[in-house]
Amino acid sequence: MTKGEKLVFSNGQLVVSDYPIIPFIEGDGIGPEIWQAAKTVFDAAVEKAYQGKRKVVWQEVLAGEKAFNQTGDWLPEETLETIKKHLVAIKGPLTTPIGGGFRSLNVTLRQELDLYICYRPVRYFTGVPSPLKHPEHTDMMIFRENTEDIYAGIEFPAESSDAEKLISYLRTEFGVEKIRFPKTSAIGIKPVSKEGTERLVRGAIEHALKHQRKSVTLVHKGNIMKFTEGGFKKWGYTLAEREFGDQVFTWETYEKVKKELGKTEAEHQLLEAEKAGKLIIKDRIADIFLQDILLHPDKYDVIATLNLNGDYISDALAAQVGGIGIAPGANLNLQTGHGIFEATHGTAPEFAGLNQLNPSSLLLSGALMFEYLGWDAVSRLITESIEQALVNKTVTKDFADQMDQATLLSCSGFGEELVRFIQTT
Numbered sequence: 001m002t003k004g005e006k007l008v009f010s011n012g013q014l015v016v017s018d019y020p021i022i023p024f025i026e027g028d029g030i031g032p033e034i035w036q037a038a039k040t041v042f043d044a045a046v047e048k049a050y051q052g053k054r055k056v057v058w059q060e061v062l063a064g065e066k067a068f069n070q071t072g073d074w075l076p077e078e079t080l081e082t083i084k085k086h087l088v089a090i091k092g093p094l095t096t097p098i099g100g101g102f103r104s105l106n107v108t109l110r111q112e113l114d115l116y117i118c119y120r121p122v123r124y125f126t127g128v129p130s131p132l133k134h135p136e137h138t139d140m141m142i143f144r145e146n147t148e149d150i151y152a153g154i155e156f157p158a159e160s161s162d163a164e165k166l167i168s169y170l171r172t173e174f175g176v177e178k179i180r181f182p183k184t185s186a187i188g189i190k191p192v193s194k195e196g197t198e199r200l201v202r203g204a205i206e207h208a209l210k211h212q213r214k215s216v217t218l219v220h221k222g223n224i225m226k227f228t229e230g231g232f233k234k235w236g237y238t239l240a241e242r243e244f245g246d247q248v249f250t251w252e253t254y255e256k257v258k259k260e261l262g263k264t265e266a267e268h269q270l271l272e273a274e275k276a277g278k279l280i281i282k283d284r285i286a287d288i289f290l291q292d293i294l295l296h297p298d299k300y301d302v303i304a305t306l307n308l309n310g311d312y313i314s315d316a317l318a319a320q321v322g323g324i325g326i327a328p329g330a331n332l333n334l335q336t337g338h339g340i341f342e343a344t345h346g347t348a349p350e351f352a353g354l355n356q357l358n359p360s361s362l363l364l365s366g367a368l369m370f371e372y373l374g375w376d377a378v379s380r381l382i383t384e385s386i387e388q389a390l391v392n393k394t395v396t397k398d399f400a401d402q403m404d405q406a407t408l409l410s411c412s413g414f415g416e417e418l419v420r421f422i423q424t425t
Contacts, residue, residue: 004057007087007373009337014087016373018054023082027092028064029347030411034359035092037415041382042366044419049377059086063105064094075105080112088339090369092362093347106342107153110146113338115331116196117203118144118307120314120344121368127390128322129402138297138320141213143204144310146331148196149228151307155188163187192228192306197235203334204304205244208279216240218283219305219313232306233283240281249273250281290316314344325357325398328364330372341369355410358396360386363418381425385418 004021007014026035039058046054061079068074083089094105109115120142124135132138156163166187170176179185201218208216218237222230237252249270258266274280284292286309293300293316305313318327329344343362351357363382370378389395393406396414400406409417 004059006085007337009087012334014337014373016375018050019057020088020373021057021059021086022369023059023061023079023086023089025061025063025079025089025091025094026066027343027347028066028095029093029349029352030357031064031092031094031343031347033353033355033411034343034357034362037359037411038362038366040415041363041385041418041422042370042378044422045370045378045381045385046375048381048422048425049375054375061089063091063109075108080109083109083340084113084338087337088341088369088372090341090362090366091343093343093345095347095349107151109340110331113331113333113340114147114336115333115338115340116145116147116199117330117332117334118142118146118310118314119330119332119368120144120310120317121328122314122317122321124321125326125387125390127393127403128326129399130320130322132294132297132320135321138293138317140293140297140300140317141204141207141211141302142310142314142317143200143207143302143304144314145196145200145232145306147307148191148193149307150188150190152189152191154191156186158184158186190225190228192232194231194235197232198239199335201236201239201304202243203332204302205240205248205279205281206334208302209244209247212277213279213301214274215280215282215301217289217300217303218281219286219289219303219309220283221286221309222283223285229286229306229309236283236304237281244279247279248281249278251283286312289313293317293320318344323398324361326360326364328361328368330365330368332372339369339372341365341372355412356397357411358398359411359415381422382418384425385421388421389414389417 004019005017006021007016026032046056061082062070063075063079067076096104123139156166163186167179167182204216218233220229220233222233237250240248240250254266254270257269315324318324324345327344330339330341332339342365345361348357363386367379367382393403394409394417395406396409396411400408
């Protein structure tokens with residue numbers, strides 16, 4: 001049995017051995033079957049890329065129903081400690097306990113490991129059914145803040161003593177009179193910090209520059225929430241200008257030049273910046289953005305946004321390119337090197353054990369993981385094999401039902417199809 005080594009994070013970089021230990025969580029519902037299909041593809045891609053010179057040493061850790069059934073704990077401390085130690089992990093979908101306990105196992109993992117970036121790349125794969133006329137114009141990278149905003153979970157139920165205390169405090173100490181029905185209002189708090197904003201926006205800009213993207217758009221609702229979402233916009237622009245200087249051109253600079261020198265000069269400077277290959281930093285109101293990604297998706301590239309906005313945006317964009325079943329996701333802390341890569345869909349318990357559903361979300365999340373490890377050749381093989389299967393219309397039920405003359409494959413059969421492509425490439 002191959003002895004693996006843990007990853008190391010040094011000087012802002014992951015140090016990856018030839019035999020890294022990667023913890024995995026199977027997940028609940030359809031999790032075990034999509035994990036098994038995905039693992040088969042991962043191992044085949046590593047073998048093809050490195051001819052036995054590299055190999056992942058998989059280490060199972062428990063979370064969700066499997067953990068509860070075996071240990072009585074939905075998220076054992078041992079699981080958290082193992083992921084903390086080994087830095088990078090991959091997981092299937094997890095059940096959220098009902099009737100108390102964790103609000104969400106996924107959110108808990110993100111909070112405990114301070115995985116402040118939810119990274120969701122969205123692109124179109126040829127042949128995938130889409131409601132858009134030109135889904136190929138959708139190609140965005142979403143950086144969603146992962147630890148603040150309303151997902152911090154600071155809220156109190158209506159008519160509880162905690163809600164009454166907080167509402168009373170707001171009224172007596174701050175003169176708040178805009179709570180329409182104070183006696184029956186639930187109430188929540190929305191924390192948005194300068195530090196949280198800056199580390200997210202920094203990650204988005206660095207990623208855009210590394211991958212030679214054209215723009216980063218700050219998506220917010222700052223026209224209404226002046227100090228939280230408005231602060232996100234303000235702090236994002238300030239960070240871009242302070243830390244990236246001549247590498248970027250911001251809309252705030254554009255507006256300043258427009259005011260001082262006129263629109264013609266502002267347009268000229270923007271055009272010159274684009275010609276020089278500078279990264280354009282702009283912003284968009286969230287509701288307008290959600291309309292615009294349907295009408296003009298080609299206007300957007302890398303997206304930086306807050307937690308709730310990012311939740312809506314991620315699923316809306318996934319629907320444009322074939323659905324959440326083919327949407328990958330990663331939760332990252334670029335300051336510590338920690339990352340959890342995950343299937344972005346639910347557990348689908350009604351399909352558990354039927355071997356029917358699409359493992360592509362987990363597969364593509366694995367491709368992101370291998371890219372994060374610096375094993376780009378493995379990432380490419382996984383992605384290209386999925387692309388080829390879609391072109392060939394050898395697909396699982398979700399796509400076969402929408403394609404003409406498709407060959408229907410089981411979940412495991414789809415994995416086997418990808419392995420055949422990888423081995424013959």
